[in-house]
Amino acid sequence: MALPTLTTDVLVVFGLVGVAILFFVTDYVRPDVTALSVIVALVVLEPWTGVGAEQAFMGFANTATVTVAAMYMLSEGVHRTGVVRRLGAFITRIAQDSPSRMTQTTLVLAGGLAGVVNNTPVVAVLIPMVTDLADTYRISPSKLLLPLSYAAMLGGTLTLIGSSTILLASTISARLIDHPFSMFEFTHLGLLGLGVGIVYLSTIGQRLLPSRVAPSIDLIELFDLRTYVSRLYIRERSPLVGQTIVKATESLPINSDQQILEVVRDGDRYAAPGPDFVLEARDVIIVRADQETLRAAAPTLDLWQLPWMSVADRDRTVPAGIGTLVEVKVPNGSDLVGQAVGSLGARERYKATILAVQRNGEIIHEQFDDLVLERGDTLVFRTASGNVDVLRDTTNLILTAVAGSGKFEGTATGKVRANRAPVAVAIIAGVVLIAAFGLLSIAIAALGGVVAMIVTGVLEPDEAYEAISWNVIFLLAGMIPLGMALENSGGATWIAQLVAELAGLMPPVAVLLLFYVLAALLTNIILPNATVVLLIPIAIDVALAIGVNPFSFVLAVTFAASTSFLTPLGYQTNLMVFGPGGYEFSDFFRVGAPLQAILAVVTTLGIMLFWGL
Structure with missing residues (x-):
């Protein structure tokens, strides 16, 4: 077997890839800082990498980067309307008190939806719902968000329109072997993979996933404290002005076991104030007592009973929450x-x-x-x-x-725009349909959706920008040029040629498995679409050379490239959950590598069973 020649360019780029992976896995520096360092290194080593300053910054204008940023904004818009809360309530009714049943139901929903619409907006819509469910069941969002991304990717292999990678692969297959994909041609294979993935992610995967982010617990809602804890604003003519806590307690219609919990004054909080603490005008006192009783007494004592939200008073804002x-x-x-x-x-x-x-x-x-x-x-x-x-x-x-009280700011009615829910749903549906029918790219459709949400009042511009995980954007934008370098230097071609040489020494089923594994590895470095463009022609040539069905090889590459589990970089849904889940780079490999290995065997055997060799 004649090995392809390793040039200096290839060795330099392989070295950069190795160093980047080492930094990612060890978490020596933050992943986004590593990605930015890669940009600098690529330009400095331009004679070998073939990446100049202009190419190095193309990651910021890449469709994947723009799509991820826009999806964060769309997700925030849908969340602001309360739509996902209703969907979460539906799942809670099905799952009842079982976290495992809730996990399985969520994964089935994500996978099923991703089969009929593009998987990227599916994840965008479901991220806030999954985070809320994690809070409800008191489990870390980290236990759910990465499985959500994986299930959506697997769901994307159910139909032709599940992901852009499959659409691209169909175009290449039609051009090279005159066999485009029909809408449901490989749905049975996709269902097999999705079923295996859901079982793994809801069992073994849960044990492997770390709890990186603690759940946010709304104790006010959980213990129905709004009914029994009141916030009273002392107006200037109130008889409580100048009274001590002891005297004020006697004046208020509260029982002996009820008391003033806290006094808020000029932004300062005085927790459990002593009996000699003197009240002043414009103080806010937080009292444990029946709200109806206090509401009746408030006018007599010249008090305002405050709602559970920030309230403006002249030149000052009274803070929300109860500490x-x-x-x-x-x-x-x-x-x-x-x-x-x-x-x-x-x-x-x-x-x-x-x-x-x-x-x-x-x-x-x-x-x-x-x-x-x-x-x-x-x-x-x-x-x-x-x-x-x-x-x-x-x-x-x-x-x-x-x-903390910051958790409860979101309970203010002004934060949830329930009246804009139909508009938000219509915008998301429009984005999905426009992308599915190829009228516009998913990136442009998503950006158009963001503009529509802002114009229609679903989302404020500041809210849209704050919704973006900018560290994820810089991570993706920094690593895309590394994939370009791997192609420019001939490194990706060298790997493909090596596999083609090895094919002559293996039985056909092993060659099919080898192409699946190679595509699964490359898609984490040079991104899915680049992987199918590079590998499908080589896979077809190898299949024809050894006298087997080339369409089976096309499917192996397509499915592997559509299920990138090993790093957050391989697919945009992984990046979308990276920040909210608080994940480290190594978490994806820890959970994704066993799943990828299982699916490599399952998919290869499935292709042999359904299409033969």
Whole structure:
């Protein structure tokens, strides 16, 4: 076997690829910084890489980069309308209390949708829904977002319009062997891969995935605290002005176990204020008491009962939320078991106030001072953010969730534009249809969708820009020129020639498997579309040379190039979940490599069974 010649250009580019992968895997520096360093190195080594300054920056104008940025914006627009929350509620009803059933349902939904529409907008729409579901089930979004991307990629192999890679492969196949793909020609093979992928991702994949991002828990919603915690604004003529906390408590219609939790003054928060704390005009007091009782008394005491959102008062904004909430459980063996809630001395011992107690699914908001604690009881404390460690460090309680007031800003009604939901859905549908029928590229269609959302009031311009994970954009833009260098230097061709030489020494099924593996590896470096353009002609030539069915080889390359699991760079949906999931570069290889190996065998055997060799 005559090995193809390794030129200096190829060796230099292979060296750059190796160094970049080393930095990505070790996480020595941030991935986006590594990608920017690659741009600099490519230009400095231009005589060998063939990448000048102009080419080096082409990654920022690449369709994949623009598409990812636009999809982040579209995703934010849909999320602002509350549409995904309704979809999440539907999945919750199906899954009930089972996180594994919820995971499987989500993956089936993503895979199914990606079979009938392009998988990129599917992921864009489902990212906020999956994040909300993770919060609801109290699991890390990292456990769901990467499987979402993988399931959408696998779903994209169900039909001709599932991904742009398959459409491109069909064009090449039609030109070279006069066999374009029909709409459902390989749906059975795609279903086989999707089924295997969902089983893997909901079982083994869950064990391999790290919990990079903690779930955000809305304890206010979970414990229905809006009904029992009120925010009162003290107006200038209120009789509470100049009174101490003790006197003010006597003036307010609250029971002995209810109290003033906090005073907000000029942006400063005074948690659990002492009995001698003197109230002033324009203070906001946060009180644990029945809202209806307080609402009736508020006019008499010249108080405003504030909604759960920011409220402008002259030249100042009253902040939303009620501070930091901490959820804890009483473990077996705790010294608190058998003690009454009122005897805990929460203010002195934990620098906190108890807002609610949950036992056997029942939430108790009032008159719980005499309640005797039992093992497994859940308590919600309100405290200052700096005091959370006091609760975390105690051996008598297990801290299970922390939620700061910033979490609850989103509960303001002005943040959710439910009335724009039909418009947002129509825009997303338009983007999908325009791209599916080839009227415009997916990048232009997505950008048009962003403009439409801004013009129609679904999304504000600032919200659109803030929705983009810019580190992901720079990562993608920096690595695209490396793929160009691999092609310019002849490195990609060298790899393909090496495989062609090895083909003469192997049985046909091994050659088919080899092309699948090669396409799966290359698509993570030079991107899917470039992989099919490079490898399909070579695969067809090799198939004809050894006397086997060339269409089977076309399918092997196409399916492998459409399922890039090894790095976040191989496909744009991977990049879209990279930031929200808090992933490291190595997470994709840890979870994706076993899946890729399984699918290499399953797809190869499936092609042999359905199309033969």
